[in-house]
Amino acid sequence: MAKVPCPYCGRLVDRLVEGMCEDCYFERHPLVTLREARVLRCKYCGAVFLRGRWLRPGKGGEKELMAKVLAEKASLSGVVEDLAVREGDGGVELEVTVRGSPHPSIQPRVYTYKLKLELIYDLCISCREMLSRREVALLQIRAAPGELTDDMRKKILSIIEQELFKLKDKKIGFISNIKYIRTGLDIYTTSTNLARHLAYVIHRSFPSHVVETAKAVGVKDGRRIYHMTYLIRIATYKPGDAVKLRGRDMVVVDVDSKYVHLQNRETKEVERIPIEDIFTKEVVYLGHL
Ligand SMILES: [Zn+2]
Ligand SMILES: [Zn+2]
CATH class of the missing domain: 2.30.30 (SH3 type barrels.)
Structure with a gap:
């Protein structure tokens, strides 16, 4: 049989498929292409938004999740034989090995492709709900007439550490931030119960007084949401x-x-x-x- 040159690469081949050799055909018709490279991803739990709903990573982890993204966002002529996921800056790189053929008259081959997904960070519905429901309580520690000394700060922080250790198995929330300010300490917690508990433990350890204030911050499901502040004033008076x-x-x-x-x-x-x-x-x- 007479050989024909491929008009694209010049190689002599037995036949042309749609005017080109098989190699050129594979090159111009990749087995996998992304129809859409952008993926919405929850910055808290890692869920991705697919087909109108949020999918969280399961037991199979990132690879399994990305396989679902691929199935949804890519056009595929063949089967995925292997998938590697690499997190890069601002996105994810998928290394996809596909066995397949772009044309009925061409024998299947195996090729590996690199695809880049662009991640757009957002909050999934359940994380959004969880965060909005998260209570924020503040523990303010102040001293008068003197200032809160370094020793007092150390004692307070070690009391807090001990209490958190004691409470570690009870889901009572956590400390989200500690601010060291000149006049004292501001300690933010995710739960009112934790703030109240710490306030009274610190109160018992120093000559002090606790003032509770509730600030309404919104309404959720018909009930008011409050952010509590526990102000602990430590009296630094001494004889003389x-x-x-x-x-x-x-x-x-x-x-x-x-x-x-x-x-x-x-x-x-x-x-x-x-x-x-x-x-x-x-x-x-x-x-x-
Ligand atoms: Zn060619
Ligand atoms: Zn989430």
Whole structure:
């Protein structure tokens, strides 16, 4: 049989398929092509949006999920024999090995293709719901009249660490952020229960007072959502501190978990002020004697 040259590559071949050799035909008709390279992906759980719904990675992990993406987003003439997934910058590279033929008169071959998926990050429905339902509670720790010392900060953080360890098996939420500010500490938690628990444990460890405030942040399913703030004020008074109590000159003689004991500097009479009252304007700190 007379050989014919392929008009594309010049090779002499037995026959042409649609005006070209089989090699050129394979080259111009890849066994797999992406119809759509963009994929919506949930940045929290890794689910991908396919056929109008979010698919989470299953037991087969990323490879199984990407096989589903491929089946949905690619045109395929043959069967996928192998698939490798590589995460790159801003996307995923799929290395797909396909056995197939682009034309009925051409024998199947095996080729490996590299396809690039562009990931567009979003939030899937269940993650969106989970995040919107996530409670946010704040634990504010402040000291007065002095500042929160480094030792106090250390003690507070170690109390928190111990409590989190004790609670580790109870799904009580977690600390999402700790801000070190000049006047104290701001500790954000994902649960009101955790914030309240920590507030009272810290309260028991220092002469202090807790103030709870609820701020309505929205309505969900007909009920109001509140963000709770627990303000713990730690009294840093120590014996020898001079204060003015309702106009009288007093000196601190003792501080316990509930009271600050004050002695009148003139009459020498001692009276005790509950910790929560020490922060009112009736008590003015004058300095250490
Ligand atoms: Zn050719
Ligand atoms: Zn998700």
